[in-house]
Amino acid sequence: MAEANTILEVTSASCRFDVSAPALSRLFSHEPRRILRAVENVSFSVQRGTTFSIVGESGCGKSTLARMVVGLQRPTQGLLDFKDIKRADGSVGPPRVQMIFQDPYASLNPRWRVGDIIAEPIRELKLRKDESETATRVGDLLEIVGLSRADARRFPHEFSGGQRQRISIARALATEADFLVCDEPTSALDVSVQAQILNLMVRLQKEFGLTYLFISHNLSVVRHMSDQLAIMYLGRFVESGPAEEVFGRPRHPYTRLLLDTIPDVEKPNRERRPMSGEVPSPIAPPPGCAFHPRCVQAVERCRTEAPALRREGELEIACHLA
Amino acid sequence: MNAQPALLSVRDLRIVFDGRRGPLTALDGVSFEIAPGEILGVVGESGAGKSLTGTAVIGLLDPPGRLAGGEIKLSGQRIDNLPAEAMRKLRGRRIGAIFQDPLTSLHPLLTVGEQLIETITTHLPVGKAEARKRALDLLKEVGIPAAETRIDHYPHQFSGGMRQRVVIALALCAEPILIIADEPTTALDVSIQAQITTLLKRLCREHGTAIMLVTHDMGVIAETADRVAVMYAGRVVEIGPVEEVTRRPHHPYTAGLMASIPSVHRRNAELNQIDGSMPRLTAVPAGCAFNPRCGFATDLCRETKPGLPVSGHAAACHFPLREMAHG
Ligand SMILES: Nc1ncnc2c1ncn2[C@@H]1O[C@H](COP(=O)(O)OP(=O)(O)OP(=O)(O)O)[C@@H](O)[C@H]1O
Ligand SMILES: Nc1ncnc2c1ncn2[C@@H]1O[C@H](COP(=O)(O)OP(=O)(O)O)[C@@H](O)[C@H]1O
Ligand code: SF4
Ligand code: SF4
Ligand SMILES: [Mg+2]
Numbered sequence: 121m122a123e124a125n126t127i128l129e130v131t132s133a134s135c136r137f138d139v140s141a142p143a144l145s146r147l148f149s150h151e152p153r154r155i156l157r158a159v160e161n162v163s164f165s166v167q168r169g170t171t172f173s174i175v176g177e178s179g180c181g182k183s184t185l186a187r188m189v190v191g192l193q194r195p196t197q198g199l200l201d202f203k204d205i206k207r208a209d210g211s212v213g214p215p216r217v218q219m220i221f222q223d224p225y226a227s228l229n230p231r232w233r234v235g236d237i238i239a240e241p242i243r244e245l246k247l248r249k250d251e252s253e254t255a256t257r258v259g260d261l262l263e264i265v266g267l268s269r270a271d272a273r274r275f276p277h278e279f280s281g282g283q284r285q286r287i288s289i290a291r292a293l294a295t296e297a298d299f300l301v302c303d304e305p306t307s308a309l310d311v312s313v314q315a316q317i318l319n320l321m322v323r324l325q326k327e328f329g330l331t332y333l334f335i336s337h338n339l340s341v342v343r344h345m346s347d348q349l350a351i352m353y354l355g356r357f358v359e360s361g362p363a364e365e366v367f368g369r370p371r372h373p374y375t376r377l378l379l380d381t382i383p384d385v386e387k388p389n390r391e392r393r394p395m396s397g398e399v400p401s402p403i404a405p406p407p408g409c410a411f412h413p414r415c416v417q418a419v420e421r422c423r424t425e426a427p428a429l430r431r432e433g434e435l436e437i438a439c440h441l442a
Numbered sequence: 443m444n445a446q447p448a449l450l451s452v453r454d455l456r457i458v459f460d461g462r463r464g465p466l467t468a469l470d471g472v473s474f475e476i477a478p479g480e481i482l483g484v485v486g487e488s489g490a491g492k493s494l495t496g497t498a499v500i501g502l503l504d505p506p507g508r509l510a511g512g513e514i515k516l517s518g519q520r521i522d523n524l525p526a527e528a529m530r531k532l533r534g535r536r537i538g539a540i541f542q543d544p545l546t547s548l549h550p551l552l553t554v555g556e557q558l559i560e561t562i563t564t565h566l567p568v569g570k571a572e573a574r575k576r577a578l579d580l581l582k583e584v585g586i587p588a589a590e591t592r593i594d595h596y597p598h599q600f601s602g603g604m605r606q607r608v609v610i611a612l613a614l615c616a617e618p619i620l621i622i623a624d625e626p627t628t629a630l631d632v633s634i635q636a637q638i639t640t641l642l643k644r645l646c647r648e649h650g651t652a653i654m655l656v657t658h659d660m661g662v663i664a665e666t667a668d669r670v671a672v673m674y675a676g677r678v679v680e681i682g683p684v685e686e687v688t689r690r691p692h693h694p695y696t697a698g699l700m701a702s703i704p705s706v707h708r709r710n711a712e713l714n715q716i717d718g719s720m721p722r723l724t725a726v727p728a729g730c731a732f733n734p735r736c737g738f739a740t741d742l743c744r745e746t747k748p749g750l751p752v753s754g755h756a757a758a759c760h761f762p763l764r765e766m767a768h769g
């Protein structure tokens with residue numbers, strides 16, 4: 121499986137949270153321990169210079185998986201293994217990983233000038249030998265992301281949402297990152313601004329050979345960005361594979377329903393049959409296939425037996441019928 | 443659609459904020475109409491003036507914002523100059539409101555049944571038992587499963603999508619003729635979003651309620667609205683039937699906006715990009731507000747503000763794109 125240019129290999133990673141009431145009160149109320157399975161037995165590999173996307177509804181575990189990849193959250197089981205890479209400057213080592221968040225405002229220190237925000241990792245990691253070289257680098261980075269050198273003196277609140285997202289991208293690039301984990305990077309932005317940021321991200325990927333783990337709930341955005349894609353439901357991958365294949369011929373009933381439900385500007389006033397029900401709680405997921413209460417194709421077997429993830433060519437699908 | 447008299451008519455609406463550095467014009471001559479039973483989508487980037495327009499219609503504009511011109515008519519009667527008390531009555535009775543965050547519209551310490559019953563008895567001449575029956579019917583109508591037991595639950599016991607259904611039930615209590623829905627699905631997942639927009643469409647069809655649907659999501663509008671008004675920098679720049687505006691936009695801004703939306707049907711190498719950003723209220727350019735970002739701008743655009751023709755599919759542009767240009 122692991123190819124020559126694999127940059128990240130994730131093997132059976134799970135993340136469970138203990139959300140029980142405190143032990144003492146549990147003793148009196150006879151409540152059982154409650155375990156929330158945020159991410160359950162997820163395996164995938166990411167190739168260098170490509171975009172691997174994860175889509176799914178709120179609470180399905182996307183951000184938890186992202187936090188595991190950047191090391192902000194320990195997997196309770198399984199392995200996340202970054203492979204050594206050889207960079208353009210000849211150095212060899214594990215990739216530098218950075219995260220881009222949905223809310224660019226919350227992730228930028230409001231009291232710091234933009235120049236200092238971007239310079240911080242450069243100073244911290246001693247990537248430039250003095251202040252004047254650091255300042256030059258900060259100016260270059262601002263231009264790379266489409267801002268001007270003079271913006272270094274301004275504060276985050278003086279920028280619009282899209283510009284702030286450019287600043288967080290510049291800060292990530294300042295670390296000479298190879299691998300960016302982007303958690304809903306454009307979800308808070310208007311479509312016209314989103315287009316600017318997505319175009320920027322695609323350009324930077326080509327220019328610097330960046331690898332992206334791209335998290336989104338927006339299927340159109342994911343189609344635009346992805347090489348590989350995984351659809352997540354209640355902590356598990358239900359379908360994954362090359363993006364063009366999954367979009368071209370969706371196999372899993374959940375993938376199909378998602379594609380069927382998204383509002384589509386190209387088909388105004390379409391009558392659609394919305395998916396019924398809501399995402400169940402990850403604390404007590406339904407038995408069998410976790411999707412069965414909402415699945416139009418569910419049969420008896422789906423209620424009792426969880427479908428295993430099955431490989432078909434480059435695709436992986438977890439469904440008894442698909 | 444145009445033959446019917448307008449249920450809501452907004453003419454030349456101007457809203458000004460009196461700031462420390464002088465007045466700022468936030469809405470600059472907004473005009474549109476909504477027919478009975480029609481869904482008008484209002485779309486635009488954050489700060490374009492969508493919410494202010496809705497706020498003005500329901501009479502909830504707070505100082506320092508003030509109406510500085512224009513008129514708002516509901517069923518032919520002016521409502522923008524009503525005394526506060528009359529407006530408050532009208533608001534619950536004839537105009538319902540749905541906002542993005544359902545929790546702002548729900549009282550945390552009252553069961554949903556208590557809230558529905560109170561709203562019903564305030565506006566309609568019915569007793570408590572009758573009101574409870576009506577509340578139950580409404581919960582069923584908006585698709586709350588097991589409504590008989592859920593009616594006695596508190597808002598925090600509902601999921602986000604279910605809460606938004608309760609808010610819709612509340613807005614429907616007094617059988618309003620117009621509902622202002624401001625980003626009603628923005629906080630919801632796509633699958634729940636689809637359930638809510640389908641519900642809104644059904645209510646329109648079955649009760650003849652008109653809806654002003656405010657959202658920044660063109661996809662939601664395309665699927666839900668009959669007509670759409672596109673706003674930019676406090677002005678309506680294009681208005682018309684949703685199919686025409688999305689497929690054959692006349693205004694260069696709408697055209698750019700439509701082209702910047704990624705498609706779920708194919709992968710494009712690059713997305714169309716409108717460079718720059720919408721101006722702040724302090725720096726709205728003279729003439730056409732879009733002129734610094736427009737590839738077709740001439741001196742005329744920089745000097746003279748283009749007007750918006752009133753009927754059919756119209757764009758506030760000196761050089762509207764012709765259908766030919768779109769192939
Ligand atoms: N620290 C934590 N303790 C307990 N539960 C958690 C914790 N972090 C996340 N969870 C739970 O894990 C599940 C997955 O959460 P996660 O944030 O990964 O979802 P998500 O897919 O990113 O959703 P969204 O689209 O809303 O951002 C949720 O049920 C969440 O409530
Ligand atoms: N209380 C206020 N004081 C000053 N400006 C305001 C106030 N409320 C809204 N505005 C301004 O009015 C414009 C339109 O706002 P709004 O209607 O909320 O936009 P939208 O809903 O389209 O995102 C924005 O420029 C906004 O900053
Ligand atoms: S396993 Fe059964 S319930 Fe699950 S997705 Fe497949 S058909 Fe539907
Ligand atoms: S009026 Fe002129 S600047 Fe404005 S959109 Fe039309 S062509 Fe462009
Ligand atoms: Mg998340």
Ligand SMILES: [Mg+2]
Pocket residue numbers: 492493
């Ligand atoms: Mg708004």
